Amino acid sequence: MRKTLRHWSLATVLALVTAVPAPAAELLDGIVAVVNDDVVLLSDFQQELEQVRAELDRRDIAPPPAEELRRQVLERLVVEQLQLDEAERRGITVDEATLDTAVRRVAERNNLDLRGFRDALQREGMSMADFRDRLRRQITIQRLRQRVMDERVNLTPQEIDQFAERIAEDQEEFRLRHILVAIPEAASAGAIAEAREEAEALRRELTEQGTDFAALAAARSDGRNALEGGDLGWRRAGELPSVIAERLSGLDPGEVSEILRTPSGFHLFKMEDRRDAERHIVTQTRARHILIETNEVVSDRDARLRLESLRERIVGGESFEELARANSDDQSTASEGGAMGWLTPEEIPPAFQRRLAQLQPGELSRPFRSSAGWHLVEVLDRREEDATDTYRRNQAAQQLRQRKEEEETELWLRQLREEAYVDYRLEELEDAAV
Structure with missing residues (x-):
């Protein structure tokens, strides 16, 4: 489909x-x-x-x-x-x-x-x-x-925890192409057998006749990526149904899988390439800031001028920490002298991240605006951090949901299609045009 x-x-x-x-x-x-x-x-x-x-x-x-x-x-x-x-x-x-x-x-x-x-x-x-x-x-x-x-x-918390552990063990990614021979919901034994015969015929075309996988997928696949040549891009094993991931792990680049069965139908995969998953290294920035929020009373101009004044006092030798405690509207950091701790790019708004990236350790920014208000920021330090484990855990729920959603989307769309009234009229128009 x-x-x-x-x-x-x-x-x-x-x-x-x-x-x-x-x-x-x-x-x-x-x-x-x-x-x-x-x-x-x-x-x-x-x-x-x-x-x-x-x-x-x-x-x-x-x-x-x-x-x-x-x-x-x-x-x-x-x-x-x-x-x-x-x-x-x-x-x-x-x-x-x-x-x-x-x-x-x-x-x-x-x-x-x-x-x-x-x-x-x-x-x-x-x-x-x-x-x-x-x-x-x-x-x-x-x-x-x-x-x-x-x-x-x-998704249950237990599923996410177990999946996160699998991701930690899964260090490989696959570049895949895919052909699906779909079977109707509640299909009869005859319909299932017919679909398997079609899948076997397709596999023979691929392995014995050397037919191009992408071309065959575009012509015959029922998968959602059919007209892209069945291209699934790079996938971690954990993003695929376990029955499929286990069978693909032994394929070399260029090989075509055996016929695999899921509730959606019969599948064929081609292993285009495989690689070790890269480690996730992030640049963390330790910074502190003073925030002035705008409202009906405090305009953008008021906030900027106030921060300009505070900046001059800091450059003149006054304590950033004391001024942050006395002036910052960020209640979560004001009591800590504006300290924001170690920040990763994913944790902060884009406008704030861009300004941080422009500053060297020890450098104080000019006042700038973000979605939260007006800021004065000082970068204290930077470091490279191997956040692979944290990254994998943060991605576990997303990948597990993606895998389940792909399976459910195929089933839902098939159900939507089977319950619909569809009357094809293309051949009638073509005949009338002749």
Whole structure:
């Protein structure tokens, strides 16, 4: 099943967006599929098809036969529409302010202002309105999936503790590709046997005929990454279901796994590469600060001028600690003379981190603003710390949730698809065009 929307950045847009071919113009309002009470339009299908072709070309993956590719793309759009329908039923919306912020972030990540971003889209045949609509759909589906997974995935403290121990022992990462032959929920013995036969045939194509794994995944996989050639990127063993991780641990780069069974169906994996997980070394900064908060009485100008005055007194020899105790609005550090202890980048806001990074030990900052208010900061010391164990423990819950959510997402989307009414009409349109 083709379920994943790409994360739209300008780089993706520039690589993928292609205008709808002119010969199909007279059919732009055609309906290629009826999905419950909604439809998938031919214009959307054609645009998605061209984008997928461009993405496969960018990844240097041989495209599937035209009929297979059309089927894959249409199924992706059907599942997308089902998710949008479910989001509407649950009252999930994306307001204009959120969408404006998301568009700005995409533009900023690509070093463009909004005007330059709009121009770049237009050069590739996409209007800003179309881009905003695609981005709105992506954010809507992300919010829907998060809500569904919050309902379906629960982690206990015991699970997290046990998983953290496994992560500590797991020093290896795998670069994987994946093919899934899905089986319906509550499938009959015959349907399961048929799916296994298909998986065995696919494995023979890979191992005996030398078929390219990425091309076969794009043509035949039911996985969410099918149209990316089944690329799963780098994964720790702990992020994969244990039955899969155990079977993959013995594969060498270039090898294809045996057929593996999970509730989602039958899986094939290719080990593209493997590496030892890097240790997590962080730069910690020991600092102290004075915070002046702004409010209806204290303006930004008032706070900045007050800190400028305090800075002059510190430079003149007065005690930072005493001035922090008397003036700082940060109640958690004021009593300690402003001492913040050893800070790692993850613990502090970006604006604060940027200012810290500019200061040498013993250096006192100029007043600056963050989301908390106005600060005067002195860096006392720096050190490199091996935070691998702490990092692994902090990541344990996130990785365990990700693994469970991937399994549950496959099952949920399959259930959503099986319960839907879908009427494909692409062949009818193609026949009418002949």
